[in-house]
Amino acid sequence: MLIALAPMEGLVDAPLRDAITAIGGIDWCVTEFLRVKSTLLPPRSFRRIAPEAHESWQTPAGVPVRLQLLGSDPISLADNAARAASLGAPVIDLNFGCPAKTVNRHRGGAVLLQEPELLHRIVHEVRCAVPAAIPVTAKMRLGYEDTALTLDCARALEAGGAASLVVHARTKTDGYKPPAHWHWIARIKEVVKVPVIANGEIWTVDDYLRCRAESGCDDVMLGRGLVARPDLARQIRAAVAGLPPDTIGWDELAALLPRFYAEVQAKIAPDNAAGRLKQWLGYLRRSYPEADAMFRQIRTVKRLEAVPELESTLEPELEPA
Template identity: 55%
Template sequence: MNPAKENTQLGKIILAPMEGVVDATMRKLITQLGGVDLCVTEFIRITGYTLPEKEFLKYSPELDNHGNTPAGIPVVVQLLGSEPELLAMNAIRAAQMGAPAIDLNFGCPSKTVNKHRGGAVLLDEPALIHQIVKAVRQAVPENIPVTAKMRLGNQDKSLAIDNACAIQEAGATSLAVHARTKVEGYKPPAHWEWIGRIKEQVSLPVIANGEVWNCDDYQRCRELSGCDDVMIGRGLIARPELGLMIKSFQLGQSAEGEAWSKIILMLLDYFGHVEAKLPPKYVHGRIKQWLHMMRPQRPEAEKLFFDVKTIHDLNDLRSMLEREL
């Protein structure tokens, strides 16, 4: 592998799919703030039949907006499963509904998903991964990109390059690599240098993913991986303005974060969206979840999280947030 070197190429920032976190509401708010060039939906589990349109719209209501968030940022539809023909049929439906691209999930570490032969467990079977990508690529129109997201492996990294090559040879447009195995989960460090090894063996565009929390992480990730484009999940939830900070950093400008009051306004906006679509007993949990994910990056979030932790009345919770303004 080539030694690390500074990467000055302007790259895309992609909001990663995160089950139960990065839904349409979160995508709307983060892309309205700016700095993100592309989003990917939570995975849509494909088992047994072609899903009806309403199921696709549940995960990606952006399909009713030409596949874009209200801010005009494209949202790729991600599918998860292990049956090539079934995935291909569902990919056709998503494409017909206006999905700007189809992504295939070979990275989910969930025990339940893996038990049902989905996500990262498929990384033990490069031949099957090839069949899945090939079937979907042949099924959807040529102008619709077919992409994939993988980890470095299931139990270990021994098949990392084999899987990447299988994805490329099947006709994928690009590949996002989370720089850990399933067993490694989300524990630091992310092995960005392994993404660099993969990138040296394939010619399709590779996107680096994993453990990017700030501008320094971003730059180091690009140097070690050799990738221009970076996919960020938890880092963008913890600091929604991280995309803007990175863009400023790339241009040599000040990369300061947003004022806490602006983040509170986002939380209140999120509160309203969640309250409108979920039963009251679930609303406070979503607000606390987001605050909890902000805690490592913001001392204000640390304090507010513990202030609201035991609050269950929604009016009290809203008042507590408003007092932060």
């Protein structure tokens, strides 16, 4: 069983990857997408989206980080994939699942699921551009507006050279509305030979077990469920092994917040740092009453300097000189 942390634009960046992978149970994670248009991006663009490139493409906990590219120009994607490979990226992942209107309007993400032939060409060109030892993978949804081309898209991605497929079991039109249609993943598994990884609407161990039963997939990619309950991967592994629940309490989780907040402060403007903390707490409050209390305390605060007692709890302790 493999469990991955999903890429989520504007949410799962390097600081959050660091915090969640530190808790354990994750086999690999994927960067937010790097948008590729018609130019060869400079190395700094890759390192901005994946600062883990400076540490052998691993989080501080040693979890591998894959690079995700998004675009519609096969040649430009191939050129940028080759550059990423030269910078050490261990896996090139291609995004055919993003449902954002702005992204789709510019021919990126899920909108390409209307063009199976283009999917094949993109994967083929990228596969030919990077060394054979570097896998090329793909993440897809069930379709754009409907599931009419679902199986054609999966076949096209495999035929192009994708080493595995992550399938978010909803269409672009479905967005993130429940339910996820896990039975469609089982249908995809019937028509491709490469590994298929299930994704979508897995918030609890029971969700995982039902997804596994409906999709036929042991392997999963966890997104919002793992952000809301960072020990979910550990819980799933324990349940599958027949062991007692492997959960963490708020104290253990809260101990990660100072480093997370310090990394956020180093990355973005001060006025936005508190917003990133509020964003994660907004998910954590689903599982932890203490997170809800902290969220309420800072909900209207633009900078945490306005809440000295809270800022002090998030101030990382300095090593003595």
